[in-house]
Amino acid sequence: MTLPRLFAIALLSLCPGLTAQAGGKKGEASGISFHMQGDASDNPKMIFQQFNAGQQMVFRRVPEITTKDIAAFNPFPSQDGQGFGMVIQLKPAAKNRIAAVTNANVNRWLLAMVNGRKVDAVLIDKTVEDGHLVIWKGIGGAEIEAFDKEFPRIGEAKPRH
Structure with a gap:
């Protein structure tokens, strides 16, 4: 193996968050991903x-x-006073x-990541049938501004910026 390849492997194994957003588009201003607990x-x-x-x-x-599964969102101040949370409305295919x-993963964790960093996790207690996911905390004001450029708020027709 070459030295650059060994360095890259070592870096990725030490920083798993670097690969968490690999599925996102290049140049995305903001990225959200939800990861199911594995074994x-x-x-x-x-x-x-x-x-x-x-x-x-x-x-x-x-x-x-x-991020590509999001139809709209609505931010709210987080309960701990440190930033924001948000309600995410999913597109129809993502809702299903x-x-x-x-439904298949009750009593397992769903991890929310924003821009490759963990912001929140929820224990699934029942099937999510309404197509809305909630991130309760960990989102910054600048990230809300970036989401406002990409997505409309729930109930609005187009993004705010």
Whole structure:
């Protein structure tokens, strides 16, 4: 193996968040992805480790939902006063997909990442049938501004910028 390739492999293994947004488009101003909890026995190339709920867990690298699945959003101040959360309205195909995925994964975690960093995770307690996902915290004001350029707010026809 060449030295640059070894360096790249070492870098990616030490920083799993760098590959989390690999499915996004080049040049996207903002990226959201939702990753389902995996199993330690899954192919190591298909999972990444993340500290969550007081323990180390594995999540699937391939996201269940990405930025391209979003139809609209609505931000709100996070309960901890540190930034924002948001409600995400999914496009019809993604709505059906998240219903199937959450139905098959009750009592497992769904990890939300924004621009390649973990912002929140929720324990799935029931099937998500309405096509809305919530990120409760961890989103900055600049990220909300970027989302406003890409997506309309829920109930609005077009993006604000």
